[in-house]
Amino acid sequence: MMKMLCTSFSILYSLSFSAVSVEYIGSDNDLLDSFYGSEEMVEIATGVKTQIYKAPAVTNVFTAEQIKKMGATDIDDVLETVPGLHIQRDPILHLPLYIFRGIYSSANSQALMLINGVPITNNFIGNRNNSWGGMPVEAIARIEIMRGPGSALFGADAFAGVINIITKNADDIKQNGAAIRVGRFNTQDAWFNLAGNKGELNYATTVEYHKTDGSNELIEADLQTANDAAHGTNASLAPGHLSKSIEKYDVRTEINYHNFTLRSGLQYIASQGIGAGVVSALDPDSLNTNYIWNLDLNYNSQLTSDFKLSTQATYLRTSQEVKNQYTLFPPGYAGVYTEGLIGNPQVWEKHARFNTSGLYTGWSNHSVLVGLGYHNANMYRVEETKNFGIDPATDQPIAPGSPIVDVTDTPYVFIPEQSRQNHYVFLQDIWNIANDWQLTAGLRHDNYSDFGSTTNPRLALVWSTSLNLSTKLLYGQAFRAPSFVDMSAINNPANIGNPNIQPEELENLELVFDYHPAQDFGLVWNIYKYTWDDIIQLVPQAGESFSLASNNGIQTAYGTEFELNWQITPALALRANAAFTQAENSKTKDDVPLIAAKQYFVQLDWQP
Numbered sequence: 014m015m016k017m018l019c020t021s022f023s024i025l026y027s028l029s030f031s032a033v034s035v036e037y038i039g040s041d042n043d044l045l046d047s048f049y050g051s052e053e054m055v056e057i058a059t060g061v062k063t064q065i066y067k068a069p070a071v072t073n074v075f076t077a078e079q080i081k082k083m084g085a086t087d088i089d090d091v092l093e094t095v096p097g098l099h100i101q102r103d104p105i106l107h108l109p110l111y112i113f114r115g116i117y118s119s120a121n122s123q124a125l126m127l128i129n130g131v132p133i134t135n136n137f138i139g140n141r142n143n144s145w146g147g148m149p150v151e152a153i154a155r156i157e158i159m160r161g162p163g164s165a166l167f168g169a170d171a172f173a174g175v176i177n178i179i180t181k182n183a184d185d186i187k188q189n190g191a192a193i194r195v196g197r198f199n200t201q202d203a204w205f206n207l208a209g210n211k212g213e214l215n216y217a218t219t220v221e222y223h224k225t226d227g228s229n230e231l232i233e234a235d236l237q238t239a240n241d242a243a244h245g246t247n248a249s250l251a252p253g254h255l256s257k258s259i260e261k262y263d264v265r266t267e268i269n270y271h272n273f274t275l276r277s278g279l280q281y282i283a284s285q286g287i288g289a290g291v292v293s294a295l296d297p298d299s300l301n302t303n304y305i306w307n308l309d310l311n312y313n314s315q316l317t318s319d320f321k322l323s324t325q326a327t328y329l330r331t332s333q334e335v336k337n338q339y340t341l342f343p344p345g346y347a348g349v350y351t352e353g354l355i356g357n358p359q360v361w362e363k364h365a366r367f368n369t370s371g372l373y374t375g376w377s378n379h380s381v382l383v384g385l386g387y388h389n390a391n392m393y394r395v396e397e398t399k400n401f402g403i404d405p406a407t408d409q410p411i412a413p414g415s416p417i418v419d420v421t422d423t424p425y426v427f428i429p430e431q432s433r434q435n436h437y438v439f440l441q442d443i444w445n446i447a448n449d450w451q452l453t454a455g456l457r458h459d460n461y462s463d464f465g466s467t468t469n470p471r472l473a474l475v476w477s478t479s480l481n482l483s484t485k486l487l488y489g490q491a492f493r494a495p496s497f498v499d500m501s502a503i504n505n506p507a508n509i510g511n512p513n514i515q516p517e518e519l520e521n522l523e524l525v526f527d528y529h530p531a532q533d534f535g536l537v538w539n540i541y542k543y544t545w546d547d548i549i550q551l552v553p554q555a556g557e558s559f560s561l562a563s564n565n566g567i568q569t570a571y572g573t574e575f576e577l578n579w580q581i582t583p584a585l586a587l588r589a590n591a592a593f594t595q596a597e598n599s600k601t602k603d604d605v606p607l608i609a610a611k612q613y614f615v616q617l618d619w620q621p
Contacts, residue, residue: 057157057177059443059453060166060382061372066483066527069443069453069473070163071539071574075156077185082618086194086202087147088156088178094616096574096590097160098174099609106144106301107227107257107288113160113173115570115596115608116519116545123172123493123517125163129179129276131309131327134170136390136433137360139496144303144333146282151204152219152265154181160574161541162491162521165455165471168437169494172519180265180276183208183215200225215269220262227257227286237294237342248345250295256286272314280305284336291356292341300336305329319375329364338398338417349413354401357417358427361394370439378445384438391432392497396421402504425504431497434462449477459492463500467492467516485525493517499549499562508551511562518546533580542571544599568605570596586618 054062058070065072073095085091089109093100101110103119110117111124122139125132135142156178163171186208194202201224208217237249264279281304290296309327316322335357342354370384398419404411405423420426439457446452453473460466471489478484495514502510523541548566572594579587592612596605604610 055157057159057163057175059441060370061380061443066529066535067451067475067477069451069471069475069485069487071160071487071523071525071537073158073160075158077150077154077181080150080153080156082620083616085150087149088153089147091150091156092158092176094588094590094614095158095160096576096592096612096614097572097594098158099612101607102288104289104293105287105291106146106285107255108140108143108145109147111174111176112608114541114543114572114592115594115605115610116173116568117605117608118548120496122170122496123519125167125169125171125175127167127175127177128278128307129309130177130325131307131329131366132167132170133305133307133329133331135331135333135362136364136494136497137333137362137392137428138498139170139494142303142305142331142333144282144285144301146259146261146280146285148178148280149202149204149221149223149263151206151221152180152263153178154185155179161487161523162469162471162489162519164469164491165457165489166439166441168457168459169435169492169516172491172493172517180267180278181206181208181217181219182267182269182274183210183217186217186219196225198226198228213270216267218264218266220264222262224260225258227255227259230255230257232289232295235289235293235295237346240294240342240346244348246345246348248343250297250343253295253297255288256290256295256297256299257288258284258286260284272312274311274313276307276309276311278305278307287339290341291339294342296340296343298337299339302334302336303332305331319373321372322369323372324369325367327364327366329366330362331364332359332361334359347413350400351414352400355417356399356401356427357397359396360392360428362390362392364391365389380443382439382441382443386437388435388437389432390435392428392430393432395426395428395430397426402506420504427504428497428502428510431463431501433497436460451475451477461494464495464515481528481530483525483527483529485523485527487521487523487525489521491519491521493519493549495549495562502562505559507559509559509561514549514562515547515564517548517564520544520546535576535578537576538573540571540573542569544569567599568596569599570594570605572596584620588614588616588618590614 053065055065055068055072055074056062058068058072075091080091089100097114099112103110110121116123120138120140126141133141159175163175186206189207191205204221206219233252235251238251241247241249261282266277268275282302285301287299307329312324314322338355338357340353341356344353346354366388368386373381398417400417401411403425404418405420405425411418437459441455444452455471458468469490474486476484494516499514500510500512521543525539528536545568547564550565551560552563552565553560574592576590
C-alpha cells in the first residue's frame with residue numbers, strides 16, 4: 014500500500030503601475046453575467062455557457078490573468094492546483110500524468126485533453142502522446158477543467174476528467190509584444206504575440222520557445238541494477254541523473270471572419286530526453302522528437318432566435334519519433350549485448366473529425382442540444398529498428414552483438430499500421446423544471462469499427478436551494494476506448510495486445526454544495542463515489558513468457574473535495590482547497606497504490 018501527500022503553498026507578490034478602480038457589484042450582477050457572460054461562465058459542462066454554480070458538473074476555470082498571478086509557466090503548474098487532480102511523472106520521457114480522483118494508469122488514457130474543444134488524443138497509446146511535454150501558457154486565454162465523467166458529451170476518454178485549453182483570439186491580445194526569460198538549468202524562454210484586424214477580419218498569433226537541461230534528480234538504482242544483481246554483471250549507469258532536457262516550439266494562430274473561425278496549432282518538440290529510460294534503465298544519450306499539428310474550421314450562427322447551429326471540421330497529425338536511438342538496456346546487458354539492447358519504435362498518426370450540433374430553445378423551459386459526428390483515426394506509418402527479436406531476412410533470431418535490423422513493413426514490427434472509424438450521435442436537454450430546479454439529461458451513442466458500440470448517459474439535478482446556495486446531484490457514465498497497443502501490439506517479448514478487448518467503463522455518483530454568499534466569497538464541497546470496471550491490465554498467461562492485455566480490474570472509490578475562494582480585500586485574495594480519496598482494488602480489497610490519497614493547496618495573492 015502506498016499513500017502520497019501532496020502539499021503546496023505559494024505567496025505571490027506583484028507590482029502594478031496601472032490605475033485600479035474597485036467597485037462592489039451586488040447580486041444583480043448575476044443577471045448581467047447570465048446575459049453577457051463573465052469569467053465565472055463555463056462551457057465544458059454542457060457545451061452551452063453556464064454560470065459555474067449552476068453548471069451540472071464540478072468545474073474549475075482559470076483565466077489568463079489568474080494564470081499570470083500564479084507565476085505559472087506551463088499548464089502543469091496550473092492543473093496541479095485543482096482539487097482531486099494530481100500530476101505524477103511517468104519514468105518514460107518524464108510524461109506528466111493527470112490523475113483525477115485516484116484513477117491511475119501508466120498511459121493516463123482516462124484524462125481527456127482538448128485544445129479549443131478538439132481532442133489531441135493519440136490512438137497508439139490512447140493518451141496525448143507519449144512525448145507530450147506540457148504546454149506553455151502565453152497563448153492560453155482560459156483553461157476549463159471538469160472532474161468526473163463526460164462521455165455523454167465528449168465521448169471516448171472523457172472518463173475521469175476533461176481539460177479544455179482555450180487559446181487567445183484577437184480580443185484577448187490587448188497589446189502586441191515580445192519577451193524573454195531565463196532560469197536555472199540553462200532554461201531559456203521567448204515568446205511574442207501579434208493581433209489585429211482588417212475590417213471584419215480579426216487575426217491573432219502567439220509563438221513560444223522553451224529550452225532547458227532539466228533539473229538534476231539523481232537515480233540511485235534502476236532496472237539494470239536488478240539485472241546486474243541477478244546475472245553478476247556491472248552494466249548499470251546508475252547512480253545517474255534523469256534525462257529531462259527539452260527544446261520545443263509552440264505556435265497558435267486564429268482568424269475570425271463573421272461566423273467563421275479558423276485555428277491552427279503546432280507543438281513541435283525538437284529534442285527531448287527520455288526521463289528514466291524507456292524500460293526504466295537509465296539512458297542519458299537517447300533523444301526523442303515529435304509534433305502535434307492541428308487545423309480546425311468552425312462555423313457558428315444563430316440561424317433563428319430559437320436555433321443556433323455549430324459545425325466543426327478538424328485535422329490533426331502527430332508523431333512519436335526517435336532522434337537518437339533508444340538504448341533499452343546499457344552496453345554489457347546480459348553479458349553479451351556489447352552495444353546494449355537497442356530498439357527504436359516510431360509511429361505517425363492523422364485524424365480527421367467532423368461534427369455538427371444544434372441548440373434549440375423554442376420549447377418552453379427547455380434547451381435541447383442535438384448533434385452527430387464522425388472521426389477517422391489512421392496510424393498510417395510505423396517504423397522500427399532493433400538488435401533483438403527476429404530478423405525478417407532470415408526468419409531467425411537476431412544474434413546478440415549483431416548490427417541493428419530494420420523490421421519496418423514486415424511481420425516482425427512491434428505493431429501493424431491500422432485505422433479506426435467512429436460514428437456518434439448525442440442528445441442533451443436542459444429542463445428548467447421550476448424557478449429553482451433544473452434537470453440536465455444527456456445520452457451519447459458511439460459506434461466503433463474495431464470494438465463495437467457503447468452508450469453513455471448522464472443526469473444532473475441542480476437545486477437553487479437559496480439565493481446563495483446551489484445543491485447538485487450528479488450521475489454519469491463514461492468509457493475509455495482501447496488503444497491500438499491494447500488491441501494490436503505484437504512481437505513484444507513481454508506484452509501482447511488483445512483484439513477482443515472491450516472499453517473500460519466508469520459509473521459515478523456525486524453530491525455538490527456550492528455556497529456563494531457574495532461576489533468575492535465562495536465555498537464548494539462535494540462528495541463522490543465511483544466504480545471503474547473492465548480495467549485494461551496486462552495479465553500473465555499460463556505457460557507463456559508474455560502478458561496479454563485483458564479487461565481484468567475493478568476499482569471502487571469514494572472521496573471528498575473542498576474549495577475556498579475569497580477576495581479578502583481589493584488587493585488580497587485567498588484560494589485554498591483540499592481533497593481526500595479512498596480507492597480500493599475490488600478484487601484484492603487492497604488500497605490502490607501510486608495515487609495521492611490526500612492533497613492540500615493554498616495560494617495567497619497580494620497586489621499592493
